[in-house]
Amino acid sequence: MDLKVGVIGTGAIGIEHIKRINEKVQGAYVTAVSDINVEQAQRLANQIDAVFFETGEELIASPDVAIVVVTSWDPTHEKYVLEAIKHGKYVFCEKPLATDSAGCKRIVDAEVKAGKKLVQVGFMRRYDRGYIELKEAIETKKFGEPLMLHCAHRNPTADENYLTPMAIINTGIHEIDALRWLLQEDYVSAQMILPKQTSFTHEKLHDPQMLILETVSGIHIDLEIFVNCQFGYDIKCDVVCETGEIGLEDPAYTHVKAKGKNYTKIAPDWQTRFVEAYDYEFELWVRSIQTGNLTGPTAWDGYAAAVTMDACGKARDTGERTLIQLPECPALYK
Amino acid sequence: MDLKVGVIGTGAIGIEHIKRINEKVQGAYVTAVSDINVEQAQRLANQIDAVFFETGEELIASPDVAIVVVTSWDPTHEKYVLEAIKHGKYVFCEKPLATDSAGCKRIVDAEVKAGKKLVQVGFMRRYDRGYIELKEAIETKKFGEPLMLHCAHRNPTADENYLTPMAIINTGIHEIDALRWLLQEDYVSAQMILPKQTSFTHEKLHDPQMLILETVSGIHIDLEIFVNCQFGYDIKCDVVCETGEIGLEDPAYTHVKAKGKNYTKIAPDWQTRFVEAYDYEFELWVRSIQTGNLTGPTAWDGYAAAVTMDACGKARDTGERTLIQLPECPALYK
Amino acid sequence: MDLKVGVIGTGAIGIEHIKRINEKVQGAYVTAVSDINVEQAQRLANQIDAVFFETGEELIASPDVAIVVVTSWDPTHEKYVLEAIKHGKYVFCEKPLATDSAGCKRIVDAEVKAGKKLVQVGFMRRYDRGYIELKEAIETKKFGEPLMLHCAHRNPTADENYLTPMAIINTGIHEIDALRWLLQEDYVSAQMILPKQTSFTHEKLHDPQMLILETVSGIHIDLEIFVNCQFGYDIKCDVVCETGEIGLEDPAYTHVKAKGKNYTKIAPDWQTRFVEAYDYEFELWVRSIQTGNLTGPTAWDGYAAAVTMDACGKARDTGERTLIQLPECPALYK
Amino acid sequence: MDLKVGVIGTGAIGIEHIKRINEKVQGAYVTAVSDINVEQAQRLANQIDAVFFETGEELIASPDVAIVVVTSWDPTHEKYVLEAIKHGKYVFCEKPLATDSAGCKRIVDAEVKAGKKLVQVGFMRRYDRGYIELKEAIETKKFGEPLMLHCAHRNPTADENYLTPMAIINTGIHEIDALRWLLQEDYVSAQMILPKQTSFTHEKLHDPQMLILETVSGIHIDLEIFVNCQFGYDIKCDVVCETGEIGLEDPAYTHVKAKGKNYTKIAPDWQTRFVEAYDYEFELWVRSIQTGNLTGPTAWDGYAAAVTMDACGKARDTGERTLIQLPECPALYK
Structure with missing residues (x-):
């Protein structure tokens, strides 16, 4: 069974990750998107046959979303990651995990309390x-x-x-x-x-x-x-x-x-230099969720x-x- | 809808391609296998949740097989490719297309008669x-x-x-x-x-x-x-x-x-040197079938x-x- | 007319420079040597048809010595360089020019008083x-x-x-x-x-x-x-x-x-890495003396x-x- | 005692070799030059304190010439090399040794008859x-x-x-x-x-x-x-x-x-690429003459x-x- 992915934040990097998940990563596909730029996100949702959600919170809560990708505006990372932890859903968050160390610490604390590693931070160098x-x-x-x-x-x-x-x-x-x-x-x-x-x-x-x-x-x-x-x-x-x-x-x-x-x-740019690393990062993320054992950069690493x-x-x-x-x-x- | 792939020949290279299709290539998965080594092939079929067929011909004819991969013993390539053409099914054949130029020519003639490009030969260098x-x-x-x-x-x-x-x-x-x-x-x-x-x-x-x-x-x-x-x-x-x-x-x-x-x-070996080329070869093969326009090495190239x-x-x-x-x-x- | 060179200090680096001057550098040859290891230095003097002097001071004073190379024990560099300045003779001194900055300063002062650049320090990297x-x-x-x-x-x-x-x-x-x-x-x-x-x-x-x-x-x-x-x-x-x-x-x-x-x-070592630089250093040193215009690292650089x-x-x-x-x-x- | 070198042919390569012998090679200097371009060659002779000879033959015969360098027009190489052999003088000849294999053979025969290796051909790659x-x-x-x-x-x-x-x-x-x-x-x-x-x-x-x-x-x-x-x-x-x-x-x-x-x-050009090889070629040529044992490319190699x-x-x-x-x-x- 393919994993249903919800993506919050459909700017440049979000779109790239959606394309990556839908075209390169076996075992997962994007079923839901959300963005403050409603019009663009709705259009995108139509194109890729996904559901559009008004808010990240609704997306996270949806039964049509099994795992979450956060590629929204930096200051919103923390709240969406905390929300995903609350729902016990795996969440991949682009760096930074939060805008300051206090925010990261709150995520660590929430995850520790949840008693299960759910968070992975987008430090893709590790996959180069x-x-x-x-x-x-x-x-x-x-x-x-x-x-x-x-x-x-x-x-x-x-x-x-x-x-x-x-x-x-x-x-x-x-x-x-x-x-x-x-x-x-x-x-x-x-x-x-x-x-x-x-x-x-x-x-x-x-x-x-x-x-x-x-x-x-x-x-x-x-x-x-x-x-x-x-x-x-x-x-x-x-x-x-x-x-x-x-x-x-x-x-x-x-x-x-x-x-x-x-x-x-x-x-010429980081995309060219690290494109394979990004692909491999998502491939291993999906694979590690399938086997129930996250192996990527943790919330503690982000902290x-x-x-x-x-x-x-x-x-x-x-x-x-x-x-x-x-x-x-x-x-x-x- | 994912493409259902039947693989004829489950030796070393066959197994690698099966793994590749099931783990790396979005949009296709292996539903059927066949090999003269019945026992090994049946065991493999079980592992990957695929059907085992006694003969390549049966596999090709099966409604559970949409596209065919031929990785069997070289002298059998020609007959399986011709069979796939007969059924109007796309077929990927590892090199050589046939053991001699006369055999390749027969495939070219059959494909021309069929009026549609169905055959792709496994010249993976083109994808490096x-x-x-x-x-x-x-x-x-x-x-x-x-x-x-x-x-x-x-x-x-x-x-x-x-x-x-x-x-x-x-x-x-x-x-x-x-x-x-x-x-x-x-x-x-x-x-x-x-x-x-x-x-x-x-x-x-x-x-x-x-x-x-x-x-x-x-x-x-x-x-x-x-x-x-x-x-x-x-x-x-x-x-x-x-x-x-x-x-x-x-x-x-x-x-x-x-x-x-x-x-x-x-x-140390060709697998290490060209692994990305193999992955990309299969990715593009599946993509080109989805869009109905084969772009890889043709039967004529094999000839x-x-x-x-x-x-x-x-x-x-x-x-x-x-x-x-x-x-x-x-x-x-x- | 070839320049007559006196070399004070015939240890490893001294011998190398002697060989360099006699075999690689057109326009100069070694006429005099001195070293505290009297026996070895005398034997060497015989081999290369040069005169042996008991002390560096005698060597510097000799009319058979036009220019001086100092490759003796580090603590003696200063006194030989000062002696050469006193005699108005060009002197090439291996690094360090003196064992401390005060010693270097005394050489600078002596040279400034002499009113002519006579000293070159053996910083051979500049010739690489x-x-x-x-x-x-x-x-x-x-x-x-x-x-x-x-x-x-x-x-x-x-x-x-x-x-x-x-x-x-x-x-x-x-x-x-x-x-x-x-x-x-x-x-x-x-x-x-x-x-x-x-x-x-x-x-x-x-x-x-x-x-x-x-x-x-x-x-x-x-x-x-x-x-x-x-x-x-x-x-x-x-x-x-x-x-x-x-x-x-x-x-x-x-x-x-x-x-x-x-x-x-x-x-494997600095000799292999910089051999051409050493040759070129001495070639240019001799050339610059012939034209009366020292161009290498000065006493000020040493200071x-x-x-x-x-x-x-x-x-x-x-x-x-x-x-x-x-x-x-x-x-x-x- | 420095070896007295006569150079026949004072075109571009001749001038380079003269400069090389006078500035880079210890143990030899140019005492005589000859060229069909009389005016230019006489001027050059004056500049470097050498004697000008009307003909290569006179230069070779002169007691002021111990060893000969031939850098004249290709078709004249053979006659000058043969003349040097006749006088028992070492001769360095730029490639080609002669314009055809028959000419080279005549040089080989003359040298064999003379019973002593006198000829070196300018194949400088061997010194790279x-x-x-x-x-x-x-x-x-x-x-x-x-x-x-x-x-x-x-x-x-x-x-x-x-x-x-x-x-x-x-x-x-x-x-x-x-x-x-x-x-x-x-x-x-x-x-x-x-x-x-x-x-x-x-x-x-x-x-x-x-x-x-x-x-x-x-x-x-x-x-x-x-x-x-x-x-x-x-x-x-x-x-x-x-x-x-x-x-x-x-x-x-x-x-x-x-x-x-x-x-x-x-x-950008062969001079830049092989300048050290040329220097080393002449250094070893002079060194090998001093020790009476030519080691460079022979007339037989030219043939x-x-x-x-x-x-x-x-x-x-x-x-x-x-x-x-x-x-x-x-x-x-x-």
Whole structure:
């Protein structure tokens, strides 16, 4: 029996996930949608033979919805996730889980009280084949212990609405989760450095920025976040271990020699770079629900990311190394 | 409505395709299987909730089968494809379409008589992202006209049952189809060169071999076929054009520095190298049937490959450049 | 007329430079040597048809010596360089110019008083073809302004005599000079981070270490120094600019596919990595003396490096960002 | 005592070699020049403090000339080399040694009669670090026996004076010598293929061309010669061995990410690509004369190349595989 999926939020990313579920993921299909843009959502519902609901709450409550995808406006994530937990329905929520760590904590508490893992957060890096290979190398200790990670997250351009804090909240958040998962270690401190700025930025955005994270065992991560790098979408993650270095390879399918250059193409955007990861994320989400055992990023992971982001903000404002402290992790998530 | 698929032949590749259809391809599922190994096939049928048929003919005739996949023993391909055509059912046949060009021709004739494209041959290279990028570059003439192609098809090892002719029939056949498709040109001649042999081969296999193909417009292709190269599964395709060269990139997801080497991993086998191509092949096959317009490799493509293989065999035996001549292509395939 | 070279210090690096001057550099040859290891130095003098001097001072004073190379024990560098300045003779001094910044300052003062540039310091990175290409790209602003540099300096192993401060004094010193030269900017601050340690180190060496340097215009440099990386000698320098990134390529002359790996070799040691740079350094040194215009790293550059190293030491001990301040640069060096 | 060098022919390549000898090679300097362009050669002689001779013969006979470099017009190579042999003087002759194999044979005979190796041919590929690494791998049989070589020789553009036969005589000659030296095997047959032509060529030049060479032990070489490839100067040499493939790496000193491309630069011309090889060639030539033991490409190598080129010409005209047969190699060259 195919799983009936209700999607709250039918903007760009919502539409992509609907298409993904209906065309790429065996075992699930979208039966219901909801959005504040009623007209567009109703039209979409017609197209894909789904029911339109006026509110997310009604959608979640519907017997025609078995599992929920939340891709609505960030400030509404928390309430829809809490509502899904209330109904005991599995819910996939795009990052961020909530707009602050307090909101994430409320979700963790609700889920712990429900006594069952229902929430998965959309940290899709964990489903990228490169990161998976990195994790395997780290876990098998093929090259000994990891000591340092040199990382970069680069976007070609950012618009006027992209402000200084978003470098962490919208961009660095991916590494904050992925590297914690990669190393299976929590962070203990964050420091932020604000280097010379590109002339392609604007007044309200310091670009680039540099984040230095330290883990429990003393591993240090340096992460460049540069959202106006101009040349493409570029993700680096080099893990320096005791006897070797292993890093993400830039994906390329062909190479070219032309006009004096020997080149491969750089991905123009995150969709191109991580499309397979998104597909695999949803495939495994559906598969894990079918077997009753969620394996993806949990509400606790979303909370840990939020706490780290809070520390980064403070570190940026003070210029100082800032401690990061998490409460004891509930048994549900161990 | 999901398409009901009947699979004839439940050996290794058959099982893989069944898994693929049931887990990866939206819009189709396996309802029936058949194999001469009755016991294994029946057990499999039970596992996947499908019906077992004693014969391929019965499976094809069944109203519970809408479309057919043929992955049985090579010499049986022809009869099952002809049977499917007789029933007007879409049929996907693993290569080779038939064991000789005469058999392929009979299929072409039957399909032309039926007046509808029903047959797709399993040339999965066409669905590899690297080849697709090559084709795009050639079609847009981004680097001018293609002039030469330097190719290699390398397997780590071949066993005692792998004989000299199989270098073309089992291995080179992939390039014979893929390059004809890439260039959208028929071949006019073939020459084979038998270089110095590796000590890892056996008496009945000349390994490596070199094939030189020439197309209608004079493009020359050199293809190394080396099935005991020891180091991995390795596919090269460098297209030399008037103003640039574009070639397949070896897929890699991470790079490593260790023990004095800066390396990426080579795929160990064709499954690893082309797994995404297989998935995409079946996805598009199902999609094209849903829209009533087959877009994959046709029976005519299977026939053209068979005619070319005949010429290669003659070229190898004589040591001479051998002409390749196809009859006029029927309107159905244009 | 060939230039007569006197070499003080005939240890490993001294012998290499002698060989270099006599075999690779047109226009100069070694006429005199001196070393505290009298026996070895005399034997060497005989072999290469040079005169042996009991002391460096006698060698410098000799009319048979036109120009001087100092490759003796580090603590003696200062006195020999000062002696050469006293005699108005050009002197090439291996790094460090002196064991502390005060010593470097005395050399600068003596040279300024002499009123002529006579001293060149052995910072050979400036002669590496990769760094030269980086500098060209930065100077032409081909990719806009440089904003950040990500660097690494890795040695395969360090012995028991290699102590924590040497990561800067013996190893990082190369980058400290090369990056200041690359950017043509002085440093304003240093911070040091001590990440998780490799198990291949010993009690008196914290390995790896991370240095963060900031320049006058706000460019930030992160430099990993890892002297027990096990896998080879590996130098990274990636310059992130406003519209592109340009970095050192790992030198390789062949690539290999074998045993499941697609690889190039990593240099085993600094000699292999920078041999051409050393040759070119001496070629240009002799050429610049012939034309009466020293172009290499000056005593001031040696002093600036020493001041930076002092700050790094303080930064490591305190864990704090430490300011770096140079006095006004004398006109002689502008 | 420095070796006194006389240079016959002061065109572009002659001037380069003069500069090389005077500035880069320890142990030799140019004392005499000669050229049919009297005015230019006299001016040059004055500049470098050398004597001008009206004829090559006078230059060779002069007691002020110890060793001779021939970089004159191709048809004069033979007579100057023979003259140098007559005077018992070492002579370096740029390729070709003579304009045909008969001329080369006359030089071989004269040298054999003289009973001493005096002649070195300017096949500088043998001094390229990449080829040297390839040779080492082949000799140590690190990857077993070599079976096939895939090669390419590409120039960005050729002018109207470059005619079809020059693809072998001026261009392919480098590989003809280098690969014979690499494999330490003579050739037994040649075949030429004329693929589809680039629109950047002219009526009297078939471009590109493909040469297939076979060695005594059955190794097959395919060599693409493409002199209007537009994109740069590009040399490929991939040696397929029994357990691995080893190939020339494209030299690069930096890599760049910019405008959607991840690239290294391709050498624009052969000077850039092989400048170090030329330097090393002359360094070793002078060194080998000093020790009385020529180690470079011999007159016999020049002859073997000429015989192979004859066969290539015949193969191109006939379209057939053409046998290559050398007489017994004289003891002098073994």
